[in-house]
Amino acid sequence: MQILNLGVNHHTAPIDIRESVAISPEDLQDSLLDLRNYLRGTHSELMPEVAILSTCNRMEIYCAANDVTNPSHHLEERAFDWLTSQKRLHGDELKPYIYSAKEADAIKHVFRVSCGMDSMVLGETQILGQMKKAVELATQAGTLGTYLKPLFNKTFSVAKAVRATTDIGKHSVSMAGASVRLAERIFGDLSDSKILFIGAGEMIQLCASHFAGKKPKEIAISNRTVDRGDEMAKVFAEKGLKTDSFPLQSLPTRMHDFDVIVSCTASALPIIGMGMIKTALKARNSRPIVLIDLAVPRDIEPEIRSLKDAYLYSVDDLGSIVNEGRNSRELSMADAELIIDKGVSEFFQTLQKRTLVPIIQSLQTTAERLKEIELEKAVRRIKRGEDPVEVLSIMADALASKFMHAPINALQNSPNNEIEDFKRILYSIYSPK
Numbered sequence: 001m002q003i004l005n006l007g008v009n010h011h012t013a014p015i016d017i018r019e020s021v022a023i024s025p026e027d028l029q030d031s032l033l034d035l036r037n038y039l040r041g042t043h044s045e046l047m048p049e050v051a052i053l054s055t056c057n058r059m060e061i062y063c064a065a066n067d068v069t070n071p072s073h074h075l076e077e078r079a080f081d082w083l084t085s086q087k088r089l090h091g092d093e094l095k096p097y098i099y100s101a102k103e104a105d106a107i108k109h110v111f112r113v114s115c116g117m118d119s120m121v122l123g124e125t126q127i128l129g130q131m132k133k134a135v136e137l138a139t140q141a142g143t144l145g146t147y148l149k150p151l152f153n154k155t156f157s158v159a160k161a162v163r164a165t166t167d168i169g170k171h172s173v174s175m176a177g178a179s180v181r182l183a184e185r186i187f188g189d190l191s192d193s194k195i196l197f198i199g200a201g202e203m204i205q206l207c208a209s210h211f212a213g214k215k216p217k218e219i220a221i222s223n224r225t226v227d228r229g230d231e232m233a234k235v236f237a238e239k240g241l242k243t244d245s246f247p248l249q250s251l252p253t254r255m256h257d258f259d260v261i262v263s264c265t266a267s268a269l270p271i272i273g274m275g276m277i278k279t280a281l282k283a284r285n286s287r288p289i290v291l292i293d294l295a296v297p298r299d300i301e302p303e304i305r306s307l308k309d310a311y312l313y314s315v316d317d318l319g320s321i322v323n324e325g326r327n328s329r330e331l332s333m334a335d336a337e338l339i340i341d342k343g344v345s346e347f348f349q350t351l352q353k354r355t356l357v358p359i360i361q362s363l364q365t366t367a368e369r370l371k372e373i374e375l376e377k378a379v380r381r382i383k384r385g386e387d388p389v390e391v392l393s394i395m396a397d398a399l400a401s402k403f404m405h406a407p408i409n410a411l412q413n414s415p416n417n418e419i420e421d422f423k424r425i426l427y428s429i430y431s432p433k
Helices: 014-020 025-040 076-088 091-095 102-113 126-141 150-166 175-187 202-212 226-237 248-257 274-283 302-306 315-322 327-331 335-381 388-413 416-431
Strands: 002-009 049-054 058-067 099-102 194-198 218-223 243-247 260-263 288-291 310-316
Touching: 002 014, 002 102, 002 327, 014 058, 014 091, 014 202, 025 049, 025 058, 025 126, 049 150, 058 076, 058 150, 058 226, 076 091, 076 099, 099 102, 102 126, 102 150, 102 335, 126 150, 126 202, 126 248, 150 335, 175 202, 175 260, 175 288, 175 310, 175 315, 194 202, 202 218, 202 226, 218 226, 218 248, 218 302, 226 243, 243 248, 248 274, 274 288, 274 302, 302 310, 310 315, 327 388, 335 388, 388 416
Parallel strands: 194 218, 194 260, 218 243, 260 288, 288 310
Antiparallel strands: 002 058, 002 099, 049 058
16 A cells, blocks of 8 residues: 655645645535545555545645556556646646655655644644544545544644644744734724624634734624624624624625725635725725735635735735744744654554554464364364373374474575575574573
């Protein structure tokens, strides 16, 4: 079995490339099944294991598969071909941004991602929740098995150890916190600002909580599902804030009311266009508007940043802010890397022990069969009246002879380049203690 990680992230690819390969939560289970079938190829008896992690900063494929799933392609090539065909991309267009890792390197990468060591926000915790969700979806789709299941279990164990014993996540500035700081750069004190949140997912809820701490003039939620928006608005209303909630269809007529707009939906296409913002700015008499787009694919057309009074920021624009204080957290990276390296070694030891199971079972079965044969012979001799002590002696000699036959035969017939290894193994087992 090969273990492979392949994908793009904020280190290797700009946002337009990341959004071109992003997979929405609604499509993820179908994609998992399709990827598994693609890797299996014509070998219907084989069942590759797959998981997919798709966030605003990365899209990664995790695979465990036998390379004979397609003799003419390696697993990495098959996974890359699937990705380009799914997203209707030319291989040459995507290849400069793709990274991949195999075996120990792939396992180490998964561990580092879960610990927030590969994130835009060093040490951030949200990625661990996103990875757990990816594993949950793969479990529901039935695409995990005897390799990826224990890999992710070990991943979460390593992440827990890193969080508990290092300061890598200490004083980190989250994407939500960075969004607040960006808004404050334009408006200063936000107590007189109206904030609109588009969407009602985890990221929006985190952002809304951060902005709520600044006691803004009003918080509004616009979401496709009105009930979810109402529920979210109610939470902040109970904290004494003025709140509102309205459907996305009303967005064009309400946009001008808000000073800061934070958007993060799962829409495949932008929901805020140039014309909408031009109209809003005109109604605002050129009062500035801050737009923070945390979605990948993007919710807001990037051309909007050319407008004079529109301040548009994408997830990539938050980098300089989220990296504040990074130096102090980097001091903990060496300790985290030691924990991760230990985790990789422990995981491979687990895999190696598992490969011994069928061999041990075969040895036990053979020993049991030989024992039954000799025991049956001994019982017959005793029933014929032979001396029990002599019968036991004969049975012991026969068992010893049969147990020794296989190692002696292997030693006598082993190739020259293997004989020293056989001698060391046999000596360690059979030498006098």
